[in-house]
Amino acid sequence: MKKIDWYILKKFLSTFFFSLILLTLVSTVIDMSEKTDDFVKSGLSAKEIFLQYYTGFIPHIVSLLFPLFVFISVIFFTSKMANRSEFIAILASGVSLRRTLRAYWIGGIFLGIILWFGNAYVIPRANERRTTFEAKYTRGYTPQSNSSTMYMRTDSFGYAGIRYYDTANKSGNSFFMEKIKGNEVVYNLRADHIAWDTSKKAWKLTGVIERKINGLLEDVKFESKLFKKLSFDPTDLKRDEYMQARLISPALRIRIQREKLRGSETVKELEMEYAHRNSTPVAVILLTLIGAILACRRIRGGSGGHLAIGIIICAVFILADRFSTIFSTKGDLDPLLAAWIPNMIFGGLTVYLYRKAPK
Secondary structure (H helix, E strand, O other), X not given: OOHHHHHHHHHHHHHHHHHHHHHHHHHHHHHHHHOHHHHHHHOOOHHHHHHHHHHHHHHHHHHXXXXXXXXXXXXXXXXXXXXXXXXXHHHHOOOOHHHHOXXXXXXXXXXXXXXXXXXXXXXXXXXHHHHHHHHHHOOOOOOOOOEEEEEEEOOOOEEEEEEEEEOOOOEEEEEEEEEEEOOEEEEEEEEEEEEEEOOOOEEEEEEXXXXXXXXXXXXXXXXXEEEEOOOOXXXXXXXXXXXXXXXOHHXXXXXXXXXHHHOOOOHHHHHHHHHHHHHHXXXXXXXXXXXXXXXXXXOOOHHHHHHHHHHHHHHHHHHHHHHHHHHHHOOOOOHHHHHHHHXXXXXXXXXXXXXXXXX
């Protein structure tokens, strides 16, 4: 790295972190004004509210707006350099645009790695604190806790069902489990009642009838009480719309495999969340390059003109991301493709702008 690379990279990162802190403070103040009544009703001190809620809210809002922070920061400091004719001097000295973009590549990749790691491990833990606080003290989110009937696939050959399962009490009635080999049922278990035993980390079955079938032979056992470890636990049965945001990436990947096996309706939402965590860091790199190529050219209107173009591009990016997400979760669009469609569009835009930019 040469002196010019360090110069651009220093301006890039300092502008980004300054805008990040400033806009995060603004977002936090707006959120505080909206939840003031809820905070007062909670009876918690300012320290408790900060530790229990805002340590989760701030990482959440930062990750949500991270690509836009990067893009606006690049537009802002690059435009100022262009207005001072710094890029004219750089290009006139024989340094190509491709060489000049090296610092932007380094900065974009560095910030993209930070976002990827945060989305995978830091933000889910922060979301857990945030949503737990909201569930307890604010009106925004209440986890679903009701009685319902559910059916699922337990493994490649097994199926299970519970009637009137209560997520709050972690218990249900009329439980059944079957295993099928070929076209024949080889195992059948029925219980009048099922409940989770916290101490034994297993399900407690009462009124159990267990059948093992081998052709015309049948082995039947009756048990008044039976503890059994099954392939699911209460967290798998609890319907939580924020579940995918609370799981770190390795746990989310395991959860996707389980839900696919069970034929769950929430698979697409989980896959969309996982795909987004990997596609958004790439969007950071693309938006960095787009911002640099657009703003390095001096135009009438100066920084205002560059920022106006940047805001329009941000709006198009958000719309493309929202549309692809909706078509995936509510339609037949593959989640992986849906998460990468905005990157494909803006990747093409990056190539086009680079070819048209003055060299």
